[in-house]
Amino acid sequence: MKILVTGGAGFIGSNFIRYFLNSYPQDVVWNLDKLTYAGNLTNLADIASLPNYEFVRGDVCDSALVSHLLKKSFDAIIHFAAESHVDRSISGAQEFVHTNIQGTFTILEEARRQRVARFVHVSTDEVYGSMSPGELANERSPLSPNSPYAASKAAADLLVRSFFKTYGFPGIVTRSSNNYGPYQFPEKLIPLMISNALEGRKLPVYGDGLNERDWIHVEDHCRALDRVVRAGRPGEIYNIASGRPVTNLQIVLRLLEILGKSKELMEFVEDRPGHDRRYALDSSKVSSQLGWQITVSLDDGLRRTVQWYQENPDWVAKTRSGDYRAYYKKHYEQRGSTLANL
Ligand SMILES: NC(=O)c1ccc[n+]([C@@H]2O[C@H](COP(=O)([O-])OP(=O)(O)OC[C@H]3O[C@@H](n4cnc5c(N)ncnc54)[C@H](O)[C@@H]3O)[C@@H](O)[C@H]2O)c1
DSSP: EEEESSSSHHHHHHHHHHHHHHOOOOOOEEEEOOOOOOOOOGGTTTTTTTTTEEEEEOTTTTTTHHHHHTTTTOSSSEEEOOOHHHHHHOOHHHHHHIIIIIIIHHHHHHHHHHTTTOOEEEOOOOOOOOTTTOOOOTTTSSOOOHHHHHHHHHHHHHHHHHHHHHHHOOEEEEEOEEEEEEEEOOHHHHHHHHHHHHTOOOOOEESSOOOOEEEHHHHHHHHHHHHHHHHOOOOOOOEEHHHEOHHHHHHHHHHHHHTTOOOOGGEOOOOOOTSSSSSOOOHHHHHHOOOOOOSHHHHHHHHHHHHHHHOHHEEEEEEEHHHHHHHHHHHHHHHHHHHHHH
């Protein structure tokens, strides 16, 4: 199988590429990534020189580049590229609308024109909005996004749906809950808390800390995506989650316990505007139809994630300072136009 991954230098995309090439060493992966602040090629340093891996620096909104790239005849596209941080979407939504909606449209349209046989759009539980206590969103639940990030992802999901309904294009949408694991940019809850605690900084907890999220280890998400790429049905939506939501406070307290740090480091800060209280997904469809199950328990996953951040202080420091970004920016500027190099 020859696949194109977009956004493969980010957190989930890089974990997916590593998972995929380790699982299917005969398969071929191309990675299209713009290398925004969230894209980091050191996430794939161990993969970079493999003969069946190619990196293309570019923007999913660039239709000339995408059109040229898709002439390489891919069996499937897994579309991760997005602006992904809710807080950033609140302070400036423009980039979210552009990349998440226009970018998805651009790659969908080219994939349709060039008859790509399978297209998996990686979306989020945030499109369903906040759930009441005890309530679970299934794939038929109404969309009710509350942040500009969630709204941009919901719009992209609907574009994929419309391409299936209108053109018979083989698009599939996955909606996963919050991911955690290695190589996650230290602005998201779990890596932020771990890296702050390791540096003796305060751990900022929004509001009363009782917002609930359903955490899934990134490896489990990657295995689910693999099932969807290989066996998912065009036009379908698949929720992917553990089914066990916990509060942010529970997560932070458990991390402090694993790290052996004091609760005094925790600091309650003003809540995020429009902060959804509870995300909770019913993912029985992907389990019953595609045979996927959670394999990493939350406690084991948190321990492994803490250990990874403890063992990689250099990655955290250079990711936070922007050193990696500056290095790759210079490198790719010196190489010149991506289209000409393709
Ligand atoms: N992180 C989560 O908990 C989570 C949960 C559910 C769904 N998702 C979705 O999964 C996908 C990946 O999330 P992530 O956490 O790995 O995000 P991330 O922010 O870590 O990575 C995003 C990647 O996309 C690239 N990118 C951004 N704009 C681009 C553009 N215009 N063209 C090409 N590349 C571009 C970035 O350089 C980066 O490498 C996103 O679509 C996100 O909405 C994430």
